[in-house]
Amino acid sequence: MNIKPLADRVIVAPAAAEEKTKSGIIIPDTAKEKPQRGEVVAVGEGKVSDQGALMKPQVSVGDTVLYGKYAGTEISIDGSDYLIMRESDILAVL
Template identity: 75%
Template sequence: MAINMKPLADRVIVAPAAAEEKTKSGIIIPDTAKEKPQRGEIVAVGSGKKDEPLTVKVGDQVLYGKYAGTEINIDGQDYLIMKEADIFAIV
């Protein structure tokens, strides 16, 4: 999932995971009730700040805050651009 964009400094671009379509018990969730995913894949990383290299790399699966990042659309695909500090964990 390569994109032709490079974020600046400590920013990363994340492709959010798809929202759950069904509950574990099989109930279908309507679009209006779906929660924003808090998991995604890193698709681009910046160069980091001076004396602070980034710890995530392209391809990492990450967990991030519920309201983290700014939504962007590149070639019809939705992404989030956020600071590395908004990422909680690599999974």
């Protein structure tokens, strides 16, 4: 991938949506929920604090993360879908 996020932004590859429930019921495309889990594929340099110091990101490439349902902006690069979001939109690292 030839994209580098700026500042405290992170690019996440969302996980695939669930195809069927645990009991085996197949979920139609119209009822699938947007995934809230993904893998970090690129990380920016970090945020500059009010004192002028660079604060390094807490996530790194390869981390599996949880994020809010409506977090980030959807982008498409080379036919693959990604989300670009601020590091503060990430809720947890798995």
